[in-house]
Amino acid sequence: MATSTPQDPAAPSASSAPPRPAALPGPLADSLVFFASGAVLVLEILAARMLAPYVGVTLETYTAIIGVVLAGIAFGTWAGGRLADLIDPRRMLGPVLVAGGLLALATLPLVRGLGELALARGEASAIVLLALFGFFPPAAVLSAVSPTVVKLQLASLRETGAVVGRLSALGTAGALLGTFLTGFALVAELGISPIIIGLGATLVIAGIALGLLLAASGHRRSVGGVLGVLAAALVLAGLGVASGSRCELESAYYCARVEVDPARPSGRLLLLDTLRHSYVDLADPKRLEFDYARVIGDAIDVLRPPGRPLAALHIGGGGFTLPRYLAATRPGSRSTVLELDPALPELARDRLGLETGPALRVRTGDA
Template identity: 50%
Template sequence: MTGSSSSPVAESTPGRAGLGPRAAAVLVFGSSAAVLVIEIVALRLLAPYLGLTLETSTMVIGIALSAIAFGSWLGGLVADHVDPRRLIGPALGVSGAVVALTPAVLRSTAEWAPVVLLLVAGLTILVPGALLSAVTPFVTKLRLTSLAETGTVVGRLSGVGTVGAIAGTVLTGFVLVSRLPVSGILLGLGALLVAGSAWFAWRTRGWSGAPALTLVVVAGGLAATAAPGGCDVETTYHCARVVADPGGGGGRTLVLDGLRHSHVDLADPTRLEFAYVRAVASVVDAAFPEGRPLVAHHVGGGGLTLPRYLAATRPGTRSVVSEIDGGVVRLAHDRLGLRPRAGVEVRVEDGRLGVRRLDTGSRDLVVGDAFGGVGVPWHLTTAEALSDVRRVLGSQGVYVVNLIDHGEMAFARAEVATLSATFGHVAVLGEPAATASGPAGEGGNLVVLASDRPVDLRAVQRELDARDTGWRVTSGERLDAWTGAAEPLTDDHAPVDQLLQPRGP
């Protein structure tokens, strides 16, 4: 036999000796981690404009996965025809430049050309994601020496890339987002990628475009500082701002991701600006004797408008607040005049877990006012969550929850059906059109009261009228007709994002 070989050797790859196993691992690990950093931070960057919904998360994840698939396929194809040493540097450098420009580009687009925001957002994820995902097949091509070691090389680099993706996810979710602004994370990542491009060019004496891309990163940083849509504070969950009332005085509005969440008057805690807050106060003042101190728990804090109101109008009231966003709590202290005071305790925790820790029958009042964007987090809406609320309320206790819905009001109807299946007495407060039978109105805020004891709804209506809300109480058969055939929400099935309808034109 002639031409036989026990170990067929692949065609020699130029420059393979210049890329050792450690350098290869660093490239694959770093590029894979960067893709996941981009994906997670993109969700934070888009939340003020698209909302932090299941649909937004699905879109971003889908684009990121498409980028990984496309980049891996195209990278492998190109690596078979072009020396990979000429490709790795540009892939890292161009990715870094795009990433560094992303905060300024997205925020400017959202402000001045919102109609193309989805297209621009998709490109800012797809382009760097695909280029970075192509690095792995480029490196794999350089590391392969023979068919006999193909499995080992591919498997090792695939594992390294997966570990890098995990590291990028964990680092971003647990460290970066809680300590750095979104623009800072992307600018820093862009600078690292351009530095990686320069490092690889130095090792291989190849592509030398890193200096020009460094200028792009610097330009991205300068543009990010001038771009619209800045925040006073980027918290773990929100882009947060505090806006003073235009007429002066002590009024302050807490704006989270572009939506007004709370209003407080630094000089007068009994001033309630938002209609839904006046509705909650109407329920409380009608359901309990005037001035009687309460033991209350608040799911969601924001500017702590209601705890301040209760402390001022019912001396001796003890309020515990479960607020998941520690940055919002700090902002309430620094900018909204919240100071340590008797009877108000704020815990940085998930609202459902906070309720679960409370003793049975230990609360007179539970107030639900937690939102992610315009929707109540789904796990706070289910029969299981509400059963825990019912457990912590005494026999005379009352649960009051703020909801927002539009269009067909499908979510609000489902949540009222869930409350009706949990509590003995339920009523809805809202503008007359919101609970009218027939064609759906514009929707908006609704406040639902639920209790195992009857609450004087006429007294509630008098309080609503006295506070000039224009709202009406709906209960009994009218409420049953409005709720219709809506199914209660459960931990097993609570499609809150799908039930919520967007605001009409």
């Protein structure tokens, strides 16, 4: 004879459990993880260029950036997973992308504002704090996307390996694309500010669109909220542009600028990141300001009688001080300059009086 076991009225029944949120379409889920992970690495690559004018390019700079961004990824992944267990993940994804976009836009005014303070202090702690305030928040928020999407896509524990493995691989692929595309192409072609503004705007717009698409009944996004987000994005982008850049020219290698010597109106100082690289006197090309340049000039005079023309190969151009010096002190000399950064000769033509021709040839690229 069969008997039934009375059910504990306090125990939740299967019918009373909240319905599981519907999974996202596969291509949409894959794209979100790919794009969010790529955005984090775009910011990490740009961090080195953004911090360079204030703290230079040193081992400490890269250590601070990598450590801070990794900490942001770890914290964001943990926090995103916890929140996805407490809140409907479909309601989270749009706001997370919007917040990540706004924080990405905020990196420009934050780093440029705080960078001047770091430049004045010049301590290792200043480098870490500059990276922390500028890049930890967007890295953490954007890293919450992956665990949120995983939560939505897991229909069964039997699929855990396949789902997590696929999304992890796509996140890594997005990070790789963001790294290579930014480092090898975008910085040299566009510069830092347009990339940051474009990335932040794309994240904000994608987040708004995703929020509207996934909004459940009773949780529709208000027009006022959307307009508020767009207004905040415009304000942050405007602040980023208004904050200005210490770079007169941004290349794939340097933040370069030319400053006038306050003690000598015709003197020009070329700075690459924080390095005083070259000094050029527009009125007197025979003047060698830096000690190393004077040593080279003296060595040339020892090897060859003064005034005799030379054929010289220069590895690196910079401000083109020495080729101009040879032309002025040894008329008829012929100089060939191998310069890695193709942007520097253009800056030297515009600001340092460089004139190329048969007596001074410039070849750019890797020697």
